[in-house]
Amino acid sequence: MKSNIIINSSNLWLRGFPWKKKEDHKYSRGKVIIFGSQLNMVGSTILSAEAALRVGTGSVKIICSKKNLPIYSLKFPSVLKEEINSLNSLKKLINKEKNSIFLIGPGAGVNLITKKRTELILKNSKYAIIDADALTCFKKKPAGLYSLLDKNKIITPHIKEFHSIFPKISKKINNYEKIVKASSVCKCNIVLKGSNTLISSPNGNIVL
DSSP, X not given: OOOEEEOOOHHHHSTTOOOOOTTOOGGGSOEXXXXXXXXXXXXXXXXXXXXXXXXXXXXXXXXXXXXGHHHHHHHOTTSEEEEOOSHHHHHHHHHHTTTSEEEEOTTOOSSHHHHHHHHHHHHHOSEEEEETHHHHTTSSOTHHHXXXXXXXXXXXXXXXXXXXXXXXXXXXXXXXXXXXXXXXXXXXXXXXXXXTOEEEOTTSEEEO
16 A cells, blocks of 8 residues: 655645534534543543534533443533443444444543443444544454454554554554554554654555
8 A cells, every 4th residue: 555644734624624604503513422431530531522522523422321420410511421331222322323423442441341342333333433442452352453443433542552453563663654554454544643643544645
């Protein structure tokens, strides 16, 4: 796969930016559903929700356990909340919210239930962002993650998480070479976070 590197600037995306229109409402601006973090990591969910709202998302929903609902209700009166306590209830929600964007990983915990939730989201939702712990859950069998990714999915590792899911990619090469190799392994969008964040897309373009 041939890769082209592009320097990020407003010329790259400004023309296609979805500016708000007078007739817009929350349902015309997209919906993000964030899987809430563990109790001691709720800040990561709060920051994710704030970021989604700041970039203009029409509707944000936090899904979480019953015990965490009051925390998000106090912080975000305007954000939707829903209790999700089982894989079955998560699957029902995904089927109902087919065109929403799901985010899972920040503060989720590296454990089997996070892995199962991530697999369920990747298998059943059209759009998904997989971050942090939801990536690290696949470090023992990363091929299981690759098989669930496609052009509508985004993974957002920092360098340590990157090497946990791409263990065959050398740590000695530069980040550009790393993301090129990763793009040939899984056909999704990759955001390699760092002081010089790199973004790759399945078509081979890489933005610095």
